[in-house]
Amino acid sequence: MKIVFIASLGILSLTQTSLAFAENANGKNLYLQRCSMCHGTDIKATGPLANKSNPPTPDLTSSAFKKRLNDYPGVIVSSIILRPNGDLIPRTLRENGVKLSPHAWSVKDLRDLNQYMGDVISQKR
Numbered sequence: 454m455k456i457v458f459i460a461s462l463g464i465l466s467l468t469q470t471s472l473a474f475a476e477n478a479n480g481k482n483l484y485l486q487r488c489s490m491c492h493g494t495d496i497k498a499t500g501p502l503a504n505k506s507n508p509p510t511p512d513l514t515s516s517a518f519k520k521r522l523n524d525y526p527g528v529i530v531s532s533i534i535l536r537p538n539g540d541l542i543p544r545t546l547r548e549n550g551v552k553l554s555p556h557a558w559s560v561k562d563l564r565d566l567n568q569y570m571g572d573v574i575s576q577k578r
């Protein structure tokens with residue numbers, strides 16, 4: 454993509470920022486399709502299923518979770534791969550009639566989703 458007639462450095466850096474964000478549409482789509490029904494589009498546990506499980510969905514923008522993510526940067530990816538809460542998530546989806554098609558996660562998907570959520574949590578988006 455060519456950027457023509459850029460008047461100031463301010464506009465240039467804004468343009469670059471939005472291009473960098475646009476490149477991570479994959480992370481955003483994965484999040485919206487597979488996580489937001491519980492975690493909410495704002496990652497603050499505002500999705501329609503947030504209170505349908507025990508424990509309920511946590512607010513991942515809280516300072517407690519920010520600290521957790523800082524201490525353990527793999528926590529988002531590991532929550533997908535290791536499923537530390539057993540069948541809690543598939544069961545909650547099933548009990549509420551939400552069908553998620555199976556997804557073969559690529560390394561890129563995991564990185565993109567991790568990046569997207571990290572950006573929202575640290576308010577870079």
Ligand code: HEC
Nearest residue numbers: 487488491502506508509510511528529532538542545546
């Ligand atoms: C059915 C609702 C639901 C869906 C869908 C869901 N989550 Fe969660 N998530 C939860 C609940 C409930 C917890 C708290 C579980 C617990 O405390 O054992 C949680 C916890 C987490 C945590 C915190 C883990 C920790 O150890 O602190 C992360 C990170 C997370 N989810 C990421 C995701 C991602 C990424 C997706 C999408 C791929 C996703 N979740 C989809 C309900 C959901």
